[in-house]
Amino acid sequence: MITPISKELHTQLQEKIDYKTKPIGALGTLETIAKQIGAIQNTLTPKIVAPTIVVFAGDHGIVKNKPVSPYPQEVTQQMVLNFLNGGAAINVFCKQHNLNLHIVDAGVNGVFEKSDVLLDYKIAMGTKDYSQEPAMSATEVNTALEKGRTIVKKIHEKGTNVIGFGEMGIGNTSAASLLMSYFTKTSIEACVGSGTGLDDKGIQQKATILREVYDKHINNINTPIDVLQHFGGFEIAMMCGAMLEAAELQMTLLIDGFIVTSALLTAYYIDQNIIEYCIFSHTSGEQGHRKMLAHLNAIPLLNLGMRLGEGSGAAVAFPIIKSAVSFLNEMATFKSASVSEANE
Template sequence: MITPISTTLTDDIQKKIDFKTKPIGSLGVLEKIALQISQIQNTLTPELNNPAVVVFAGDHGIVKNKPVSPYPQEVTQQMVLNFTQGGAAINVFCKQNSIDLYIVDAGVNGTFEYNEKLLNHKIADGTSDYSEGKAMSENECKAALEAGEKVIQKLHNQGTNIVGFGEMGIGNTSAASLLMSYFTNTPIEKCVGKGTGLDDNGVNTKGEILRTVFDLHKNDIQNPIDVLTSFGGFEIVMLCGAMLEAARLQMTILVDGFIVTSALLAAHAIDKNVLDYCIFSHTSGEQGHEKMLSYLNVKPILNLGMRLGEGSGVAVAYPIIKSAVNFLNEMATFESANVSEAE
């Protein structure tokens, strides 16, 4: 059970924001972020402790049999290795902004040698092909949800109170499109995008394939868990479990792009209070993401046309979030600076 964020200090927090040496509202979105984080932590002096980004990686069985991605499945494993070697965009941005990065093997179709930078929570070597049956069993789904919870519990025990989420998995924009279609009641064709770089014909083909997949499963779905077992990837299910646990532990959640938001749609269907703890880093260039954000009635911080995934939007937006907390804690008030207020 997720507790809604506290509003007991809202008036005091807002007064603190308003009495800084600036016109009321002049720091725009920064003021809203400062208020939200202060409410999450129920304090007038919020802190961002041990910020982290967790990237969950997994493979999707449909990629082996259907043309939903221009990249072969082995790219997932290759990119995970790239993460552990520090060569990806998310590595660069996390290093730049002093964010701890954790990579999780949720269900990559391949094996890895031991690496301290890679957390092994593998459920299986990728999901089953959901064009033929369910992506996973109910037991596998439950195990993935619990694995996501465990990752967050470990970070929380280490003192982390703000966590961002990313993902890696060839084919996972297809799973995200299916989740979006179901949870937002949007035709699948309006959810499907270019993913890792399909051309227009490829997008159309992908849409046709996913329409058949959706129709195959839709009558058997009774609840959010059924949606995840039918369409999800292990990385998406772990994201869902991780976000629910982070909210339960009253951590600030930084949401990345299209795939991470699809996992949030599932988490939101399970417990709507999860949204109280979420800050949305950016609008993805993937066409369905803006519709997802509209469905959730939320506004992201940035719109840079990014659609890389990996949590890259989170890491790029983090300095803005840090600025929101810093101005609240460090900026002078009219009284302390002997500056006259507006009459």
């Protein structure tokens, strides 16, 4: 169970922020973030320790048989190799901001050599084709959730208290659209976007396919875990378990784009207290992401038109998180700086 964030320190945190050498509220969202992280850590002097981005990768059976992506399935494996070789955007941003990076093989249709960066938690060589059958068995989805929890426990044991989530998986915008449609009660057509670059005709075709998938499975779905089992990917289910564990361990969660938010949406309907531990890094270029954020009453930090995935938005937003904690801890007060306060 996720413990609700204690409100006991809110007043003290706000007073600490208000006595800094600035007009009340002058640092805007930075003040909100500082107060949130202080409350999560239950301290007036929060710290960021060993910040880490974890990218979960998995393949989706639908891609083999249905035109839901302009890219073939093997691109998932190729991109994971790119991550391991340090050549992707997430590698660049993690290096720039001194973020630890782990890549999780949750269910990629390929085999990788051992690597210090790679965490091998493979369940199978991709999910099944959910146009024909559930994406996962009940055992597989529960295994994915537990493996996600295990990954975060091990990272937390090394001292990490801020964790960002990313993903890679050709076809996973389709899974995210199905999850979004179920949880937000939004039509499939309003959830589906271009993904990795579909044109208008491709988007319409994708929506038609996913509408058929949704209708095929909906009568067999009763719980959030059922939704993951029928529509999800191994990387999405594993990420969902990881998020739940991170919040239980009172870590700060950095949420990336459309697919990551779909995993969070699932976790939210398992335990709604998770939302208090989340910082939403950016608004994705995927139309469904904006609607998902609105459903969660989430206000993202950035809107850069990014739709890459990989945790890239979380990594780019991280310096903002760092700035919020730094000003709270290091900025002078009116008294310490001998600066006159505003007249009452």
